[in-house]
Amino acid sequence: MSSLPNTLLLTLTITASLNAAVIIQPTNATASSVFDGQTLAVSSVNGDGMFVGGVADDSLIETGDAISGSALTTASREGSDGGSTGYNWHSVVGVLIPTITFDLGAAYNLTGFHLWNHNQNPLGSNNLTNRGIRNVNLFGSPDNITFSSLGTLSNLTQAPGTNAYTGESYALAASNVQFIRFGVTANHGSNDVTGISEIRFEGLAVPEPGSAALLALGLASLLTFSRKRR
Numbered sequence: 001m002s003s004l005p006n007t008l009l010l011t012l013t014i015t016a017s018l019n020a021a022v023i024i025q026p027t028n029a030t031a032s033s034v035f036d037g038q039t040l041a042v043s044s045v046n047g048d049g050m051f052v053g054g055v056a057d058d059s060l061i062e063t064g065d066a067i068s069g070s071a072l073t074t075a076s077r078e079g080s081d082g083g084s085t086g087y088n089w090h091s092v093v094g095v096l097i098p099t100i101t102f103d104l105g106a107a108y109n110l111t112g113f114h115l116w117n118h119n120q121n122p123l124g125s126n127n128l129t130n131r132g133i134r135n136v137n138l139f140g141s142p143d144n145i146t147f148s149s150l151g152t153l154s155n156l157t158q159a160p161g162t163n164a165y166t167g168e169s170y171a172l173a174a175s176n177v178q179f180i181r182f183g184v185t186a187n188h189g190s191n192d193v194t195g196i197s198e199i200r201f202e203g204l205a206v207p208e209p210g211s212a213a214l215l216a217l218g219l220a221s222l223l224t225f226s227r228k229r230r
């Protein structure tokens, strides 16, 4: 009598863990326009420029991290007070509506993303956070070839230009996508360039065919066991 509830509990626990949304750190990014080698698209996904307590730490907020807790409250300081670079991606001068495509590294069912908008604000310069993205057309793809529209987001928050910027979360529903494309349609007013500091996605891994089959087999076995007990 007792084995069935235990088996059921185990199955439910496994199912719950498979369904826990996680942070997804893209494995790569490419853009239609890149200013130079210190503003590459990958600077928006590799952790460069992420600071915790004033200390650089690019190992934070990686794929698999829980969404709750400290992961999303990490301070991000982008740009520089003294000349260091490479913290953000931005376009070449004059290209104000570039496109950037993120490779999630595997298929996911997305629920949202977390964006640290362009937070560059060097000492001695005008505030450059107006380079941040404001309106975007969103697209998703399983193969980086065929993209489907995921809708439009408007009025994304402009970064504050401070060293303790924790970014903002946005909802984004997409099924079985590995590639997400942001087609920027407006920045926050810069006539210079457009870019972002860092981004992470949030969602559920799409089960591999093998593990999905195993889960189905397990459920079928449980069902058979349940029927035999009657």
Ligand SMILES: [Ca+2]
Binding pocket: 043, 044, 045, 046, 047, 048, 049, 050, 078, 086, 087, 088, 089, 197, 198
């Ligand atoms: Ca960055």
